[in-house]
Each structure stands twice: as C-alpha cells, then as structure tokens.
Amino acid sequence: MSDKTPIIKAIGISKIFGATKALSDVSFDFYKGEIFSIVGANGAGKSTFIKILCGYYADYEGEIYIDGKLIKFESPRDAYEAGIQVVHQSIEQGIVQNMSVAENLALEMIVSPDAPFVYDKKKITKRAMEIAKKMNLEYLDMEQNIQDITQSEKQMIIIARALATKPKLLILDEPTSSISDKEATMLFETLYKLRDEGVSILFISHYLTEVKKISDRVGVIRDGKFGGILHQPLEISQIVKAMVGDLQSAFERSYDEKGKKKLVLELKDLVVEGSSEPISIKIYSGEIVGLIGLIGAGKTELAETLFGIRKPVSGEILLEGKSANFKDIHQAIKHGIHMVPENRTVNAIIPEESIGVNITLPFLDFFSKYGVLSKKNEIKASKRMIKDMGIKCEGEEAKIESLSGGNQQKVVVARWLLMKHNVVILDEPFQGVDIKSRRDISEYLQKSTKESSVLMISSDIDELMDVTDRIMVMNKGRVISDEKTSQIDRDRLLSLITQE
C-alpha cells in the first residue's frame, strides 16, 4: 500500500436479479500499487460484482468513486473511460485471429473511429513496439501471425494492450486458467513489477495458492455479502473459512491397502503417440490415483490412449488381466473405461439441453428399448445423481447452462459415474470449479470408489493431495515417481514435476 487514499471506492454495491439478491451491500477499496484479490465460492456474487465494476449492469445500487469522484456506470464504455481495464479469462476472446502480433498490440489504433482511412503499417508497427515494451515483449516478431505464438504470449499481449491505456485498475479474471504453471510464474513476476510501478491490480482466481502467493490483500464475498478483508500473511485455510465457513472435514477415507484389492488396470511398456518412453503402471480397485505433470508432459496423450481416442504405438493395456487396446471410445466405454475430459465447455456440455439429458448421454442404449427412450428410468437415474452429488438446481429438467460452473462440472462428473465402470479418468476435473463444488466432487469420488478405480489427471499439486491415495509424476512422457499421498513431500514433488 504505497498510497493511503484509495483510487477507487465501491460502496454498498447491491444487485437484484428477478427475485434473488445476487449482491447485497458489498464495499471494497482499491489502492494504487496494490494487488487485491476477490474470492468467493461459485454463485457467491463475485462475478456480479466484477461485472458491475466493468459497467455491464447499469441497474446496480450503491456508489462507485474514482479519484474521489462519484461515477455512475451505464455501460462497459463508461468503465473503460473511467480507467478500468479487464483482461478476460478467455484468451481467444481477447485477440483477433488472422491478425499479426503488431496489429493485435495496436488494435485500439486500428479500430478507433479516428483511425485514418488508409492503413498505415509503419505507424501501427511503431505503436505496437511502444506497447510491447511495457511487458518486455520486444523480442516477439511483430510480423508473425498471432496464432503462431504461445498462449501466455497472447495473454501478455492482451495485458500490454490494457496497460497502454494507462488504467487506474487492471482486472485480471482467471488469468492462469489456460497457461502452464511455468508461464503463470512468469506472469506473477510481471504483475509484481507492475505493482511496484504503481499499477493497481484486481486479481481473480479459483486457485487459492495463487491468491495467497500474489495478493497484498484479499476481499471475500460470501453469499452475496461482504465477507471481510484478509491481510498478509495469508493462509489458505483462513481464506477458505472466510469464503464458505467451516467445512466439515472431508470424508474420512479408509483405504485399506491390505484389503482384497485387485488389479484393475495395468499398462505394460505402453508407448503413446508423440513419445518414445514406455509407461508401466498398475492401478488397483478402490484406489484414487493422481497423475501430475506440466502441460506437454504427456498426461492427456496417455488418457486419450486409454479412452480409445488415440492408438498406442506399442505395449499393452490390460483391464482386469485382459488385453484392452480399444479401437474407439465406444469400445472403451463398453469395457468400463469412462473419462471426464478437460475443459467441460468445449468437450462435455450440451449447453441447451437439460441436466438429465446431459447426464445420460453416453448410456442411451441402457435407457432405451428398440431405440425408444424410457424417460421414466432416465429421470430416476438423473435425480439420484443430482441428489448424491449435491447438484444445486431447480430439477433435472433445468438447462445445464443455467447452472454455475461448479455445478456444471458436477453434472459432467455425474455423467461418468452414473453407470458401473472399472476406471474413471478425470482430466483436470477442477478447472474453473469453486472450492465447495470441488469438495463435493472429491467426497463423492472417495465415497463411491470401491470396486472401481479413479485416475485423476491434474497440473495442480494441492488438488491431488486433497483427494488421492497415490500420486504419480509424469515428466517428458515418463512416469518418474509413484508415491503414497500420505508420504509425499510437497516441495520434492514440485521439483520432480519441473525438473529438466
């Protein structure tokens, strides 16, 4: 906090949607040269608050002061002109495909109404270089197409563009959701530098480790109300408590190693596409096994090979002792290998259909006779999953797009736990999922995994430490470590993941 008076004050902000009060009397201050985080469970009103701050809702109650001046936001343009810049979660939305790096950097100049009628390449490149300098991006080839650079470079370009307008407040909405850990670390370095230069940053992330690491102060929204301000030194448990109150300690899991566990899945010298390293692992019944590694370590390739999407180069997959090199997804499912793919919006959700339709999708054969669906059985099955997983909804007929992100993810997980299976693979199941839903899903997995097994893929250590019995580390296509979760040292695991 380099400055005592806040540059932006939001006082008593409330917002009503129909009959529900999404936000009630929430106040936060933003100071110059500070990284401030806002946290809250899904549905707590976090995104509503941010949208108001960005001018998306004109009909909010409360007051927003910028430099001591009361400003009423009627449209996103108002917020923009008041110096509030947002970098949205989706990187793809922030860049213009088919344009060069320079054009993306100097986009404002190209689309501005004052832009000259004739496209002045020289001027644009010059302006782009100026903007690039702010984020140390001069090394980029300005002429190359934006599609040819990495995700994090694209993101840096978006941030650089936002900074070029000299914003009072820079809002970063889930900036790490589509970049790797390494890239995230680089992003944080940049944010520290910007903070020290006096930029005020509002950071929003589901990853509480990140929030803890980067924030000077943390503001909490809980059930639409102000939930307190936390100062450094921050503790994750303290943040969680402020967000959702005291959670019941996670389901006590009695994973009996000596019990009658049997070998469910065995990989023998399996070589997956794009790698030359043979993988040999064993997964037993009742186990929740984590697989961790950086992006590009080969986790997704392995999952896709098990699920019949890719063909193995060589080696064997044995399911309960029998060879199981499936030729397609349909076969894999038939043999009880289920997979919750990463990125639910792209890979899993049918947005305009109901929760029920989304849950039963892969198993319509089971719910139909001669092709005719038995809606009664479907509804029964969906209702059971909604109840067991604690999906918050108006009923199984509600459209899935009306749910919060965490509840949507529960539906996707429910889809693959609905029927009996041998192994369920979850690829990054907690991406964009709030802590409450994460606990619900984890608990359900721990409770329901008895005869079957779970393979959970993630690039987040803490997620896996929470849920799993065993964690395997994948590095450049090789499984280099396999340890019981209870015996794992977090720092050593981290070094295994990142070692060159």
Add this chain to the structure above:
Amino acid sequence: MEKFVAFAIKYGFLIVMAGSFLWFGLLEPAFWSWSNMFSILLGVTIVGILALGVTFTLIVDGFDLSIGSTAAICVMVSSYVMVVLNLNYMYAIVFSILLGITIGLINGLLIVKAKIPDTLATLGMMFLIQGLQLIPSAGMSIGTGMMLADGSEAEGEFAQQFLFLGQGRLFDLIPVPVVAFTILAIVTYFVLQYTKWGRILYAIGGNEKAVKLAGVNVERYKIAAYVISGTISSVAGILLAARIGRGDVTSGGGLLLDAIAAALIGYAVLGVKKPNALGSVVGVIFIGMLLNGLTMLSLPYYTQDFIKGVVLVAALIFTFGLSKSEI
C-alpha cells in the same frame, strides 16, 4: 414484463395463428369449409414434407440446400421411367427413392469426410442436380406422347395408381398426399422426441465434440441426417410428379426457400428455439393458411413472397430477438 415476454415467446406464434384463423373465417365464411381446409393442407404437403427433411439437417447444425432440386429431379426420373422407358410405376418410385438416398449419401460424405462446409457442399449438389435433371430429356418436359430424340412418340404413360398418390382422395375427402404428409410428420416427431437417435441428433447440434467423447459415432449420425433429408425429398418429388402428372422441368422452383422458411418459422413455435418436427409442420400450415386466406380476401398473387418473408422475419424476431441478451 419478463413474464409477459416469456409467455409471448412460448405462445405468441400460436396465438397469432389462431387469431388469423378466426379473422379469415369471420370475413369470409367459405374459409372455414372442410374443402378449403383440405385445399390448404394439400397446398402445403410438398413443401411440408421437404421442411421435415431439412429439419433433420438443421438439427445436427447442418443445412441442406439440395432438397428442392432433389425433389425436382425425382419428378423427372419418375416421369422418364414411366413415359420414356415405359416401365411399371413401381420402378419409378424405387428409382426415385434410391436416387434420393444416393444424393443424401453424397452430401453427407462431402460434408463429413471431405469436410466441405454444409451450405457450400449442398449448394454445389443443388446446381449439379438442377443441371443433371435436364440431360435425359434434352431439357424438355416429359409428358405422355412426347416426341423422342429419334422422332418416335413415347409409348409409356403415367400409371393410374401412380397418379392416385398425388390426386386421389380417401373417403372422397382427404387427399392422399395429406395422408402421406401426416404419417411422415408423426413418424418424424416420434423419432426426434422419443428415441435415442433423435436425442443424439439434437445433442450433436448442441456440442458435437461432447457427443463424440461420449462414445457416439458422430460421423455416421451426420451422414444419416443427410440421407434422411435426401430420402424425404425424393418422397416429396414422387408426390409432386403424381400431382402434376408430367415431368415438368420447372417443378422444383420455389420449393427450397419455402421449405427452409417453414422450418425456421418452426423455431418460434412453443418457443423451443430449435428445429423441430411440430414447428416445421405448424410453420408450413401457417404460411399456407395465410396465403389462402389473403387470396380469398383478393390479395394479388404477386405479393405472396413478400408475405412469406414478413412472416419469416417476424418469427425469427420471436425466436432470437425477444430472448434475454447475454453479455
């Protein structure tokens, strides 16, 4: 206000339809007669059947622009088989349907395997078929007793049984094409609403990738949608040939746009915002009724396309414009 909008989205279209039904009848009592009712239905059967076909491709988020020309070429094929080749009318029906299946299959393969965008692939097919239908008869319409290329007279003629399909009436009242349309509509509705195939087709339209990752052979379903579209179009072609009783080279004109308009108007029925069988049927009947009623009130024929356009745009506003805009 919100409730009113929700109500309008759901029932607005049907209320407008019921309202105009009353209005026409009050102004012109003959409008309400049974014979007029069936004449409206008969008038829309061909377009209605095509609208059912295009509904399948719209559901998988595709499009089939070749439906009109497929129907048209089946008119020519039926006529050629009976009049020029002098074969049994059953051959005419079988050849037409096989041709419809083939066209659908080619469309499906072009889109799914060759990865050509749906509108472009079927636009290409539309042109191809429009040209192809002219070749066997050297660009001439085919009718009983027509002059053949070698100077002789064609010996065949349209079979009575075949003509019955287009011109006959059950119980001296219900036109046969109306019966065919009704059966097809009910089957389509049932398949789309109550079977796993319908469910999967809709799911593919919603998120193809998710359906693929649920273990469904998406390519096969998409190809099937085009094959169904082609087959249904050929049925429309057979009925059209039977109705006009000759192989008219211009018979396909206007069918495509009318069918697509009806299917799109169908999005607005009951506010489902999706292509659906009931909507397509209601859409086509609505247009038919409107044109019939307005014609009775002596509206000139040349304003018909304009009216159809107005209805379509209004229905699209109902469907897309009135819903809450999300950021």
